[in-house]
Amino acid sequence: VGAKFGEAVGPHVPGLRALAMRLCRSAADADDLVQDALERAFRHFDELAPDSNVRSWLLSVLHHRFIDLCRVRARRPGESPLREHDAPVPDADEPPVWANITEDNVRAAVAQLPADLRLAYELCIHGKRTHEEIARILGIATMTVGTRLLRARRRLRELLLPHTVDARTTRSP
Amino acid sequence: MIPLCERLHLFFDAELSPEEAEEIRVHLADCVRCQRELHELMQLDDVMGRWAPPPFRLPRASPWSSRRLRHVLATLAARGGAAVAIFVLMAVVGYQNFFGIPHLRDELAAAQSPQPASWHFLSVSRGGPPVIVASQRYRMVGLTLGMPAGPTLPSYRCEVRDAGDRVLWSFAVPAPARGDEIQIVIPAFQLRPGAYSIALAGPESAAAGPQSALALYPFTVELGKD
Numbered sequence: 001v002g003a004k005f006g007e008a009v010g011p012h013v014p015g016l017r018a019l020a021m022r023l024c025r026s027a028a029d030a031d032d033l034v035q036d037a038l039e040r041a042f043r044h045f046d047e048l049a050p051d052s053n054v055r056s057w058l059l060s061v062l063h064h065r066f067i068d069l070c071r072v073r074a075r076r077p078g079e080s081p082l083r084e085h086d087a088p089v090p091d092a093d094e095p096p097v098w099a100n101i102t103e104d105n106v107r108a109a110v111a112q113l114p115a116d117l118r119l120a121y122e123l124c125i126h127g128k129r130t131h132e133e134i135a136r137i138l139g140i141a142t143m144t145v146g147t148r149l150l151r152a153r154r155r156l157r158e159l160l161l162p163h164t165v166d167a168r169t170t171r172s173p
Numbered sequence: 174m175i176p177l178c179e180r181l182h183l184f185f186d187a188e189l190s191p192e193e194a195e196e197i198r199v200h201l202a203d204c205v206r207c208q209r210e211l212h213e214l215m216q217l218d219d220v221m222g223r224w225a226p227p228p229f230r231l232p233r234a235s236p237w238s239s240r241r242l243r244h245v246l247a248t249l250a251a252r253g254g255a256a257v258a259i260f261v262l263m264a265v266v267g268y269q270n271f272f273g274i275p276h277l278r279d280e281l282a283a284a285q286s287p288q289p290a291s292w293h294f295l296s297v298s299r300g301g302p303p304v305i306v307a308s309q310r311y312r313m314v315g316l317t318l319g320m321p322a323g324p325t326l327p328s329y330r331c332e333v334r335d336a337g338d339r340v341l342w343s344f345a346v347p348a349p350a351r352g353d354e355i356q357i358v359i360p361a362f363q364l365r366p367g368a369y370s371i372a373l374a375g376p377e378s379a380a381a382g383p384q385s386a387l388a389l390y391p392f393t394v395e396l397g398k399d
Contacts, residue, residue: 019215022187025194059219063212067201074202098216106221124186125222131188150182157217 005045009038012055016062023066033069037062053099098164109159113152120145121152181207185214306397307361314361320353321373321388328376329387331357336368345376364394 016037020030041061048057110118116138123134131149135142177200183189184197201207249255305314321329325348333342346355355373372386 015219019219022185025187025191055219055223056216059215060212063208063215067208067211070198071202073195074199098213098220101220106223110221121221125218131183131186146183146186146188149186153182153214153217156221157213160217160220 005042008045008054009041009058012058013038015055016058019059019062020066033062033065037065040065056099098160101160101163105160105163109156112159113155117148117152117155120148121156124149178204178207178210181210182214185211185218304393304395305364306395307364307366313358314364315356315358316371316390316392318355318357318371318373318388318390320349320355323387326375329355330374330376330378331355332372332374333359334370334372341369346373366394366396368393 013034017030017034020033020037021027024030024033037058041058044061048054110122113121120134120138123129123137124131127134129137131142131145134145138145140148177197180189180193180197184194187194189197197207201211249258307314328345328347331342331344331346332340334340342359344357346357349355357371369392371390371392373388373390374385375387378385
């Protein structure tokens with residue numbers, strides 16, 4: 001199981017760490033969050049269906065662990081929650097709803113975005129630019145960038161949701 | 174102040190201050206809507222970031238976008254329109270080669286050849302207006318105007334008006350280097366039978382209408398037999 005887990009999860013660890021950094025804003029907390037998520041994922045790895053999208057599932061696990069972190073932090077402000085293990089175990093067998101989005105789905109959705117939203121979103125996602133940098137590039141206000149990104153994500157979500165798997169309908173009884 | 178739920182995407186993009194970000198983390202502990210929203214943001218950005226975007230093209234101002242053009246061409250091709258389009262194109266090219274271009278060549282040669290003109294003298298009118306017989310043999314009508322009274326000016330504004338006082342031509346003419354006659358040439362083919370007048374005014378006049386004219390030269394045009 002360990003070898004299989006390493007093979008399946010290894011390629012996704014850098015992406016998980018980058019995401020954890022965005023959520024925690026501290027390298028130490030991000031490393032702890034990723035470590036904790038991987039630990040939980042390992043415990044539930046054998047429950048994962050063979051044809052599952054591992055990356056999407058790992059994101060769900062990380063999300064659950066982050067929300068747990070937030071709950072503990074809300075109860076005990078100032079304490080480091082990741083070293084406490086009283087948080088509930090995440091639902092690792094929950095099927096990731098975004099698992100079956102294909103590249104064609106993505107391309108079709110992006111093509112339907114209005115040009116101004118698409119430009120801002122691509123600068124954010126692929127260009128890894130901050131809102132301020134995007135504002136400077138596009139010659140618009142920083143707040144407008146935030147609004148455009150929000151609208152772009154909402155539109156993309158609308159377009160892609162029909163292609164996602166409904167967790168409630170696919171979960172085994 | 175923007176509600177916390179509305180700032181979740183800013184938190185996700187790491188655009189909030191550390192204090193504001195901590196506020197969102199605490200809020201996430203209880204807000205199920207934001208928890209779900211965060212999960213979707215994570216999944217969406219991951220899905221979108223995994224694949225290279227298709228090439229980006231700014232939208233064209235023209236309503237004939239490439240998609241629309243492709244659609245029209247595809248429709249034409251499907252209906253045999255391509256064959257019709259080629260036929261029409263060949264017909265246009267054939268017409269140009271056999272009729273249009275030779276005609277243009279003749280026009281150009283005629284324009285480059287010396288311009289025949291009939292010349293007429295118009296003096297400051299004291300009697301009835303002189304009659305100019307326009308002939309198809311002449312492309313231009315030359316008019317010699319007697320100098321208006323008063324000091325000679327370096328140039329004059331000249332206007333040709335029809336019977337309805339409509340300005341047909343307005344141009345500047347220099348004062349004659351010698352003698353006391355001003356010569357002008359106007360295209361004959363634009364003259365119709367009827368009464369006309371030419372007004373001369375000073376060069377600074379915006380118009381050489383009857384009020385500001387230094388001299389008026391009425392004349393009548395009749396068509397010749399040829």
